[in-house]
Amino acid sequence: MKPAVLLVGADKGGVGKTTIARTLLDYMAARNVLARAFDAEYPRGALKRFHPSVTDVIDITAVPDQMKMLDTLTTSERRVSIVDIRAGQLSNTLRAFTDIGFFDAVRSGEFKFCLFHILGPSVASLEEIADVMPYSGGRNYFAVKNFINETSFFEWDPAVYDSYFKKAKGAVEMNIPKLNEMAYEQVDLAGVPFSTFIKNKNAQGHIANNSLVLRGYVRTWLKHVFDEFDRVGLIERLTDE
Amino acid sequence: MPEKKYSIIVASPRARTGKTLLARLVVEHFVLSGVPHVIFDTDAVDKKLAGYFPEKTVVVDFDRVPDQMKLFDTLGSPVATTQVVDLTHRSFRKFFKLMREIDYVNEAKASGFEPVVLFIPDTEADSYEQGMEIREWLRGVGFALVRNEAVGEPSREALRNLSFAAFVSNMPRLTLTRLDPFFYSAIADPKFSLSEFMRRSLMRESPSPVIAEQLSLAYMSREARSGITAWAQAAFSEIRRVLREVEIRTDLLSHDRPNA
Numbered sequence: 001m002k003p004a005v006l007l008v009g010a011d012k013g014g015v016g017k018t019t020i021a022r023t024l025l026d027y028m029a030a031r032n033v034l035a036r037a038f039d040a041e042y043p044r045g046a047l048k049r050f051h052p053s054v055t056d057v058i059d060i061t062a063v064p065d066q067m068k069m070l071d072t073l074t075t076s077e078r079r080v081s082i083v084d085i086r087a088g089q090l091s092n093t094l095r096a097f098t099d100i101g102f103f104d105a106v107r108s109g110e111f112k113f114c115l116f117h118i119l120g121p122s123v124a125s126l127e128e129i130a131d132v133m134p135y136s137g138g139r140n141y142f143a144v145k146n147f148i149n150e151t152s153f154f155e156w157d158p159a160v161y162d163s164y165f166k167k168a169k170g171a172v173e174m175n176i177p178k179l180n181e182m183a184y185e186q187v188d189l190a191g192v193p194f195s196t197f198i199k200n201k202n203a204q205g206h207i208a209n210n211s212l213v214l215r216g217y218v219r220t221w222l223k224h225v226f227d228e229f230d231r232v233g234l235i236e237r238l239t240d241e
Numbered sequence: 242m243p244e245k246k247y248s249i250i251v252a253s254p255r256a257r258t259g260k261t262l263l264a265r266l267v268v269e270h271f272v273l274s275g276v277p278h279v280i281f282d283t284d285a286v287d288k289k290l291a292g293y294f295p296e297k298t299v300v301v302d303f304d305r306v307p308d309q310m311k312l313f314d315t316l317g318s319p320v321a322t323t324q325v326v327d328l329t330h331r332s333f334r335k336f337f338k339l340m341r342e343i344d345y346v347n348e349a350k351a352s353g354f355e356p357v358v359l360f361i362p363d364t365e366a367d368s369y370e371q372g373m374e375i376r377e378w379l380r381g382v383g384f385a386l387v388r389n390e391a392v393g394e395p396s397r398e399a400l401r402n403l404s405f406a407a408f409v410s411n412m413p414r415l416t417l418t419r420l421d422p423f424f425y426s427a428i429a430d431p432k433f434s435l436s437e438f439m440r441r442s443l444m445r446e447s448p449s450p451v452i453a454e455q456l457s458l459a460y461m462s463r464e465a466r467s468g469i470t471a472w473a474q475a476a477f478s479e480i481r482r483v484l485r486e487v488e489i490r491t492d493l494l495s496h497d498r499p500n501a
């Protein structure tokens with residue numbers, strides 16, 4: 001398969017980018033696709049904490065770090081690179097990628113590219129769609145509504161929401177369902193991938209002492225998230241020639 | 242091989258079908274057979290079962306996640322013992338849905354527990370349908386249909402229902418005979434210990450010296466004593482028989498499926 005870059009970003013913090021990036025890493029592993037991750041929350045990465053062995057923390061505005069990521073796309077055996085963009089840096093990152101000529105390479109079929117745009121609850125967030133979507137060439141653009149915690153309510157008027165989406169032709173909507181808060185916190189404390197928590201293992205691979213109930217909640221939730229990735233045909237989008 | 246531990250769930254989609262009475266009988270059965278156990282009363286409002294066994298009952302409010310953990314997470318503990326769960330009809334669906342979602346059955350079996358659902362329908366077809374749905378959710382779990390004579394005969398509509406037919410044709414059945422209401426009022430007293438009563442009655446011990454807690458016994462007629470004894474003996478032997486039957490069936494099932 002061709003090397004693929006999956007950008008996860010939002011122009012606002014606290015909408016759950018890292019959570020989505022984590023589920024993507026779990027999903028790729030579950031579908032036997034080797035993936036690596038770049039955590040652009042330089043200097044301290046949240047993603048790195050959960051997936052230390054496959055994650056590099058980078059400063060996406062620094063040229064050496066851009067090289068570290070993009071120049072290794074074709075050589076890395078891990079064909080999928082998941083990039084967790086720092087809050088507010090999505091537009092900047094997309095511009096930088098344009099300057100580098102990354103999107104030309106995507107158009108010429110050298111790389112695959114998916115953009116996961118995590119929407120915030122405000123209408124301003126919908127306006128970003130028009131700014132951000134053209135970079136993806138209109139194809140693999142995912143507008144993600146994250147319901148993982150109750151704080152992420154959406155204040156859009158349905159008519160307004162529809163009008164934004166009409167303009168964004170080809171955009172794929174995705175919903176990340178709610179996860180029980182206590183379960184979410186426990187995984188956070190454990191500092192391991194969701195799938196590891198479910199298997200009742202700790203970061204060293206030893207048997208952990210996670211609650212059966214909370215593991216159950218995480219298992220069911222993660223399955224729903226995977227179903228959502230399946231529904232939009234993520235793997236097919238990455239593997240078709 | 243260590244003694245098999247049970248996780249017995251007494252459940253009904255309806256109120257007033259005899260859940261607490263059956264749960265109480267199951268507990269007393271374990272008391273008399275010397276099986277260590279713990280009790281969960283999921284009716285955080287009435288706590289009826291907890292009233293009979295205050296010192297060994299955990300009252301859980303199933304709407305709260307920490308309480309769900311108290312109940313289901315007990316399994317992993319090395320000191321875990323047989324559990325008896327009196328499931329309130331208010332949490333009926335929620336409980337089994339969660340049980341399915343957290344894959345309780347496989348976890349329980351992996352820790353040496355045999356989950357058994359003692360399902361009590363009422364007289365209507367709908368309760369059989371709900372029971373059948375739960376049964377579908379929990380494949381591989383011991384399931385017994387409880388016929389509580391005090392609840393009454395299935396309605397004509399129920400008799401024609403497919404779920405009813407499925408239940409009656411291929412499931413172990415536990416019959417709870419009707420106890421005379423007058424005798425029932427004697428054992429309904431939270432201070433009345435059935436196991437203690439049975440021990441004394443089987444050893445032909447007179448109720449004296451009278452213990453304060455067993456005061457009502459002293460005033461019980463010979464007829465009442467023998468009526469209750471016969472009723473309880475029948476119930477205990479039904480419980481024993483059904484647990485054995487359920488175990489044989491689930492063993493057969495797990496042999497059928499090598500990867501189970």
